[in-house]
Amino acid sequence: MVITSVTDGTPNPTGRNHCEDLIRATDACPAPTDRLPTDAAQHAPRTDPMRLTRYFLPVLKETPSEAQIVSHRLMLRAGMIKQASAGIYSWLPLGFKVLKNIENIVHEEQQKAGHIPLLMPTIQSADLWRESGRYEAYGEEMLRITDRHDREMLFGPTNEELITDIFRANVSSYKDLPLTLYHIQWKFRDEVRPRFGVMRGREFLMKDGYNFDLTREDALHSYNRHLVTYLRTYERMGLQAIPMRADSGPIGGDDTHEFLVLADTGESEVFYDSEITDLKFGDRAIDYDSHAECQGVLEEFTSRYARTDETHDEALFAEIPEERRRSARGIEVGQIFYFGTKYSDAMGATVSDSEGNRVPVHMGSHGIGVSRLVGAIIEASHDDKGIIWPEGVTPFHVGIVNLKQGDGEADAACESLYGQLNAMGLEPLYDDRNERAGGKFATMDLIGLPWRITVGPRGLKNGVVELTSRRTGVSEELTPDAALAKIAAIYGKAG
C-alpha cells in the first residue's frame, strides 16, 4: 500500500443510467491529488489509482479487538471503514465504493418506478417536529442540537416532517398526484448502545421515500409498487430479502412489511414458510403503473407465512405443514409503510380534489438501510478467508494478480489485461506490489473480488493465465483473450 492519491469515487460503470449525474453531483468527491515527489518515473501513473501500489487499501492481518461479528471484523480488516467514535465510521475507499454501488442500485430501481430523487438536509428544525407531535415522542434517540441563536435543531432520524412540509408548500391539486419523492441521506439515531459496526451505527445512510396519493387505493398501489422495487433492488445486490409482516413502531400506520435477510447474526427472530425462499423476482418485466400487476407481486411474495417475533402468531404458524416451518435470525434491511393521513392531517398537507374539496393526502414511507446493507451483504456472503462480493456490488470487477512483479512478460501481460478491462468499461484492481504470491492471494481473498486473474511466467510459457472464482474457488486456465471474454460476458460487456 502506498498512500499517494485519493480515489474519486467514480460510479460503477455497470451502472450507467439516467441518475448518474445526480449521484456524481451530490458526492462532493475530492479530485485526485499528487503527494509524491517527481522522481517516480518507474512508478505507475499517479492518476491511475486502480493498482495496489497506488490505491489506498489499509488491510489488517490481525482483527481489531472491538469487532464482534464477522461483517464488522472483515470490514475493518479489508480496510473498508475506520471507526471515528461509537457507532460512527469513516468510509475508506474500498468501503466507499461498495456503499456507492449499493446507492446506485437503489437509485436506479427507484427511478425505474418513476420515483423522483431530491435531497433534504441532515439538520432539521425542532418546530417542524412539534407540528407532528414527534419532537416529544421520539425521545432520547433523537440527537438534539442548539445553534448559536439558541434555536432548537436536531439531526434528523427520518424525514416525514420535512417532506410533508415541502409537499404542502408546493402541491395543492389532485392533478399533481400521484407523487413519490425520495432521497438517500445520512441519518442519526442516538442509540444507547451502538454495535456490530455499520449494521447498527448511530450515523447511517438510508434511502427514504414518500408517496403522496389522492386515495387510499392509490396509496396502497404505491405501497405495492415499492414492494416490487425493493424485491428487485435486493436481488440485484445478490441478496434474498424476505418481506415479512411487521410492526409499525414510531412511524405509525396500518400496513407495513419489513425486508429481512436471513443470517445467523440477525437481530430479529423470524418465522416463515420454507416455500418463501424459493420465490425469485428474477428479470421479469413489470408495468409499475398497473395496479393489478403490482398487487399480484405483493400477493405472490406475502401470501405465505413470514413474520418477525413482533408479529408472530403461533396459531397461524401452526397451520403450515410442519416440515415447512422455519425459525431463523434475520437482518432488517428495509421497511415499507402505508400510514394514510397521519402526517397530512397533522401538518395540513391537503389537495383540492376534482370537486373542489380540500382533502388530506394519503401517504406512505419506505426505507432501505443503505449503509447497513454493506454489513448485511457480508454477513450473507463470506467464508473464513474473507468477503465474497456479489457481482452487483463488488468494489472492483476483477483482481489481477501478477505473480512475478518485474518479470518483463508477466508485467506486460498484466498491463495488457488491465488496459483492456478498463477499455471495456470495467474496473480491475491490479496487484502490482512486489509481494509474494501468498500475500497477494490472501489480500484478494480478504477483500472479496468475485473474480481473479492470476498471471505468472509459468502459465505465460503456455500462453495461459488463470481465472478463479472467489465463490467456488474453481480455477481455469485460459488464454488472456478468453479470460477477458469470460469476464466481459459475466458483466454483460462487449468483449
Add this chain to the structure above:
RNA sequence: CGGGGCGUAGCGCAGCCUGGUAGCGCAUCUGUUUUGGGAACAGAGGGUCGUAGGUUCGAAUCCUAUCGCCCCGACCA
C-alpha cells in the same frame, strides 16, 4: 440507563499485583537474498503509557476524578 471489562507504537498484546532505564509480535523504512498460498537475514525509525490532580526522592504501576471504547441486559433499522 443497570452490570462488567479495557485504554501502553499503525494493529494485537505483555509489563501494573510487589513503584526504580517502556518491551514483544505484526506492520513500516533501508540493504541483500528470495518469489505459484501471508519469505529469510542484517539494520533503522516510531510511544509525554487516555487526560487531570494526588501520594512518593521517584508513578505505566498506588489513590481520586474525568473522558473514551468494548461486552451483557433493557432498547432499536
